[in-house]
Amino acid sequence: MEKDKIWLLKPNMGGGELKYIQEAFDSNWIAPAGSNLAFFENELEDYLGCKQVVALNSGTAAIHLGLILLDVQLGDLVLCQSMTFSASANPIVYLGAVPVFIDSELDTYNLCPIALEEAIINCITSGKKPKAIIAVALYGVPYKIEEIRYLADKYDIPILEDSAEALGSSHKGKMCGTFGDLGVLSFNGSKMITTSGGGALIASSKMLKNKAIFLATQARDDAPHYQHSEIGYNYRMSNICAGIGRGQMEILNEHLQLKKAIHNFYLNLFKHIDGVSVFEVPNSNFSANYWLNTILINPLRTKGINREMLRLAFIKENIESRPLWKPLHLQPIFSKYTYFGKKNAESIFENGLCLPSGPIITENEKERIQLVVNELFNCR
Ligand SMILES: *Cc1c(COP(=O)(O)O)cnc(C)c1O
Numbered sequence: 001m002e003k004d005k006i007w008l009l010k011p012n013m014g015g016g017e018l019k020y021i022q023e024a025f026d027s028n029w030i031a032p033a034g035s036n037l038a039f040f041e042n043e044l045e046d047y048l049g050c051k052q053v054v055a056l057n058s059g060t061a062a063i064h065l066g067l068i069l070l071d072v073q074l075g076d077l078v079l080c081q082s083m084t085f086s087a088s089a090n091p092i093v094y095l096g097a098v099p100v101f102i103d104s105e106l107d108t109y110n111l112c113p114i115a116l117e118e119a120i121i122n123c124i125t126s127g128k129k130p131k132a133i134i135a136v137a138l139y140g141v142p143y144k145i146e147e148i149r150y151l152a153d154k155y156d157i158p159i160l161e162d163s164a165e166a167l168g169s170s171h172k173g174k175m176c177g178t179f180g181d182l183g184v185l186s187f188n189g190s191k192m193i194t195t196s197g198g199g200a201l202i203a204s205s206k207m208l209k210n211k212a213i214f215l216a217t218q219a220r221d222d223a224p225h226y227q228h229s230e231i232g233y234n235y236r237m238s239n240i241c242a243g244i245g246r247g248q249m250e251i252l253n254e255h256l257q258l259k260k261a262i263h264n265f266y267l268n269l270f271k272h273i274d275g276v277s278v279f280e281v282p283n284s285n286f287s288a289n290y291w292l293n294t295i296l297i298n299p300l301r302t303k304g305i306n307r308e309m310l311r312l313a314f315i316k317e318n319i320e321s322r323p324l325w326k327p328l329h330l331q332p333i334f335s336k337y338t339y340f341g342k343k344n345a346e347s348i349f350e351n352g353l354c355l356p357s358g359p360i361i362t363e364n365e366k367e368r369i370q371l372v373v374n375e376l377f378n379c380r
Helices: 017-026 035-048 059-069 090-094 113-125 145-155 206-216 239-249 252-270 307-316 344-351 363-376
Strands: 052-056 077-081 098-102 132-136 159-162 182-186 199-203 276-278 293-297 352-355
Touching: 017 035, 017 239, 035 052, 035 199, 035 239, 052 059, 052 206, 059 090, 059 159, 059 182, 059 199, 059 206, 077 113, 090 098, 098 113, 113 145, 132 145, 145 159, 199 206, 252 276, 252 293, 252 363, 293 307, 293 344, 307 352, 307 363, 344 352
Parallel strands: 077 098, 077 132, 132 159, 159 182
Antiparallel strands: 052 199, 182 199, 276 293, 293 352
8 A cells, every 4th residue: 555645845724724714704805805914914024023014816926026116127137046946037037027047155055145246247247237136045044145135235236035935034033034125925835834825025115015015906096997007916815815824823933843843853864874964054143944954965975876866765655855946047948048156056956855844744754754764875
């Protein structure tokens, strides 16, 4: 009999979600409007500290609206981390703008400040200053916040912070999502919390928040009839989904603890295996949510065992694992765009593997994972 699948990530409901959905039904607010939305946004604002949050129907929509608010237009250049999910960059292309891809550095797997500055100087020299920097907190790890902010200020280019994977992560005690000129969260099924599908834009002023809500609800002018003087979008989160979000906020801290425990499990598991390293934050200024645990395998030190062999060994036992995000400049659809940097992102992609990260993994599942690892690497 086939064993139950151990998923890379799966949603985990806290129990409060149904109560808030019921409230939406009872008040008949089955729409992208209603009190769950305001409550969910307020809870996020409290959690993140003092920013303005707009709940939307996806993280991708949040990136799209964010770029619009940063005035990205046809033909503009947007700098974007190469090693990330395609959704970080797709909205650049929706707008007819042009992505410029940047390598990662090895401490955080995020934007390499050296490659970023090289790209900025190159763009400016060729007559076109980039309109925005998309900085990702990949796998919930904050990017080099100070270095990237320094460059953004030096060249006066705003940051759109893609913290889709980084709810609950922080840098020097300040929450991810709040470092950019605008920030993005995702509540897709696999993220730190889920609304079944959803996202949020984090803005720095009430004015920007109102503008984002205006654009996300079809850009309706103030008139008795429907009147439009701008192109609008249907991007607002539904009141039902916001109800799920309220329930999930009640267990966000629990998710953070569970993820941390899974991280410790992997640290222990690979402690004695030469050539395999579990990703850890560079220093105590960085706090990661460990949304997804990743390892790097150096086959020169594992007697030739590489990440693909481990992945296949996991599959045999019905355990899901996955290579890291394939750098976007290597993706067929994006390969025509310019890329700055060395081959860090490429080598992380070649040698890295994402491991099941819950948020709930049972003791029995941990044993199954442990068995595969120990057998392959021949420990006992
Ligand atoms: C999930 C994700 C997104 C997109 O969020 P959706 O809510 O799925 O649209 C964007 N960027 C990164 C890095 C992500 O992981």
